[in-house]
Amino acid sequence: MIITRPRDWERILRNLDEVHARKVFIMGCGQCATVVHTGGEEEILEAKARLEQEGHEVTGWAVGEVACHSGGTRLETRRNSGSIEEADAVLVLSCGAGVQTVADATSKPVFPGLESVFLGNVVRHGIYEERCQMCGDCVLDLTAGICPVTTCPKGLLNGPCGGMWGGMCEVLTNRECTHVRIQRRLAEQGRVTAHGIVPPKDFSAKLKPGSVNLREGRERGRKRAGSTGEAGR
Amino acid sequence: MSRLRDALERGEFVVTGEVAPPLGTDMSAMKRSVEVLGPVTHALNVTDNQGATLHLSSLAASRAVLEAGFEPIFQQTCRDRNRLALQSDLLAAATLGLENVLIVTGDDPRGGDHPQAKGVFDLDSTQLIEIATGMNEGRDMLGREMAGGTGFYIGAAAFPEAEPFDIQSARAIRKIEAGARFFQTQATMDIERFAEAVEAWRPYGVKVIAGILLLKSPRVIDFINTRLAGLMVPDELAERVRGAGDPFEESVQLAIEQVRAVREIADGVHIMPLGADDAVVRILEGAGLA
Numbered sequence: 001m002i003i004t005r006p007r008d009w010e011r012i013l014r015n016l017d018e019v020h021a022r023k024v025f026i027m028g029c030g031q032c033a034t035v036v037h038t039g040g041e042e043e044i045l046e047a048k049a050r051l052e053q054e055g056h057e058v059t060g061w062a063v064g065e066v067a068c069h070s071g072g073t074r075l076e077t078r079r080n081s082g083s084i085e086e087a088d089a090v091l092v093l094s095c096g097a098g099v100q101t102v103a104d105a106t107s108k109p110v111f112p113g114l115e116s117v118f119l120g121n122v123v124r125h126g127i128y129e130e131r132c133q134m135c136g137d138c139v140l141d142l143t144a145g146i147c148p149v150t151t152c153p154k155g156l157l158n159g160p161c162g163g164m165w166g167g168m169c170e171v172l173t174n175r176e177c178t179h180v181r182i183q184r185r186l187a188e189q190g191r192v193t194a195h196g197i198v199p200p201k202d203f204s205a206k207l208k209p210g211s212v213n214l215r216e217g218r219e220r221g222r223k224r225a226g227s228t229g230e231a232g233r
Numbered sequence: 234m235s236r237l238r239d240a241l242e243r244g245e246f247v248v249t250g251e252v253a254p255p256l257g258t259d260m261s262a263m264k265r266s267v268e269v270l271g272p273v274t275h276a277l278n279v280t281d282n283q284g285a286t287l288h289l290s291s292l293a294a295s296r297a298v299l300e301a302g303f304e305p306i307f308q309q310t311c312r313d314r315n316r317l318a319l320q321s322d323l324l325a326a327a328t329l330g331l332e333n334v335l336i337v338t339g340d341d342p343r344g345g346d347h348p349q350a351k352g353v354f355d356l357d358s359t360q361l362i363e364i365a366t367g368m369n370e371g372r373d374m375l376g377r378e379m380a381g382g383t384g385f386y387i388g389a390a391a392f393p394e395a396e397p398f399d400i401q402s403a404r405a406i407r408k409i410e411a412g413a414r415f416f417q418t419q420a421t422m423d424i425e426r427f428a429e430a431v432e433a434w435r436p437y438g439v440k441v442i443a444g445i446l447l448l449k450s451p452r453v454i455d456f457i458n459t460r461l462a463g464l465m466v467p468d469e470l471a472e473r474v475r476g477a478g479d480p481f482e483e484s485v486q487l488a489i490e491q492v493r494a495v496r497e498i499a500d501g502v503h504i505m506p507l508g509a510d511d512a513v514v515r516i517l518e519g520a521g522l523a
């Protein structure tokens with residue numbers, strides 16, 4: 001799930017001002033932003049009320065099925081072409097990927113209405129935690145299924161660092177040290193000596209921008225996926 | 234050859250101290266520290282943006298210590314530089330005549346004066362120790378032959394009193410396996426636990442230099458207990474300093490006792506006087522080391 005949170009309203013209003021936008025169309029997302037309660041129907045209506053209170057006119061709104069899906073978003077903008085055409089700008093309540101998809105699908109100025117923060121696990125309803133940064137070179141096989149890249153604030157592969165105290169983390173002092181958890185689970189599973197020093201990470205596996213083309217892989221009949229860090233870099 | 238290595242390998246009990254480079258270009262205050270501490274120590278650690286706060290680089294300041302006629306321990310943290318910069322600075326250090334290097338992870342930037350900074354941590358300290366060992370053998374981290382290698386005496390930080398000890402100790406042993414030849418430890422508070430740690434590590438062939446921290450005032454104790462990661466002052470020591478008529482004098486006495494106690498166990502002491510440089514001489518004299 002892509003976790004988003006509300007963005008500073010002052011900044012949003014400033015953005016609209018900068019393009020002299022009085023009339024605004026609002027686009028939400030039916031996937032993550034709906035589940036996270038930042039870009040579903042309810043939040044769109046709140047945003048609408050807020051904009052109106054600030055003297056803007058909302059020409060219309062829609063919750064696209066999946067804002068980051070190019071085809072779906074193109075369809076959604078076509079469906080709402082009248083009210084988008086009427087608007088001076090579009091405010092998108094989705095992650096940055098969705099904002100860009102909308103920006104590609106219309107010629108109007110498009111602004112982000114949310115902050116995109118991380119790929120999150122849903123711990124409980126309304127409580128999200130980052131467990132994976134999608135580094136492209138997964139070490140979970142060495143670390144008992146606990147990600148040090150993400151959950152150790154320093155991202156150390158060999159730990160704990162010297163700040164660990166009483167099993168707790170130096171940086172997030174209310175949380176257990178990731179490396180203590182890893183070592184304990186490895187020990188519980190009898191895997192303590194499975195590895196010595198975890199070697200330096202291959203950050204080229206996560207060079208920006210990432211891209212995967214499953215079709216190309218199939219067409220060429222070789223690898224299933226062409227991805228960053230492989231050919232072409 | 235590194236005097237520090239020479240002394241440790243001969244079995245001499247060593248003394249190391251610590252100087253902090255300035256925020257700015259005026260090194261005169263640091264040089265005054267060097268003049269006080271240099272003559273009574275085997276080597277001086279030169280910190281690297283300590284506490285994740287901005288200072289002049291350890292590289293330049295280490296060179297200044299050397300030029301003042303004393304031996305620096307160049308500190309390198311993994312927080313501020315990626316693998317290219319770390320290797321390149323190690324090469325630079327070797328050409329500047331720096332012979333000792335202490336490789337540490339580094340405090341997280343969130344606790345420092347630039348909390349918006351990106352903590353790099355491209356490598357961790359264990360990995361960098363292994364790479365530095367390779368550079369001593371003339372290879373970079375890719376295994377390529379370099380035009381001239383380094384000859385560092387490689388050290389690391391160790392944490393004898395951290396719990397759970399088995400997990401922290403396993404990491405210390407991995408650092409030795411990666412090539413660390415000496416440890417400088419976190420401040421010693423509990424002599425028995427310190428002795429157990431030394432017993433666990435020494436069979437791997439590492440020299441252990443015990444950290445001694447001057448608990449010079451109740452404020453310092455509060456700071457350690459609330460703000461400093463990886464260390465706690467036990468109640469009985471805290472009470473002793475807090476309850477004393479002259480807390481500073483009491484802390485000097487305490488440090489003298491600690492140096493005497495670890496003298497039987499460790500290969501040396503690393504004294505951290507928190508700015509009270511003159512106290513170092515008194516501590517060493519009191520413990521019969523100067």
Ligand code: SF4
Nearest residue numbers: 132133135138139147
């Ligand atoms: S190592 Fe961590 S960040 Fe990388 S893919 Fe695995 S879980 Fe994700």
Ligand code: SF4
Nearest residue numbers: 152161169170177178
């Ligand atoms: S205490 Fe553990 S989790 Fe926290 S920064 Fe250090 S190694 Fe990482």
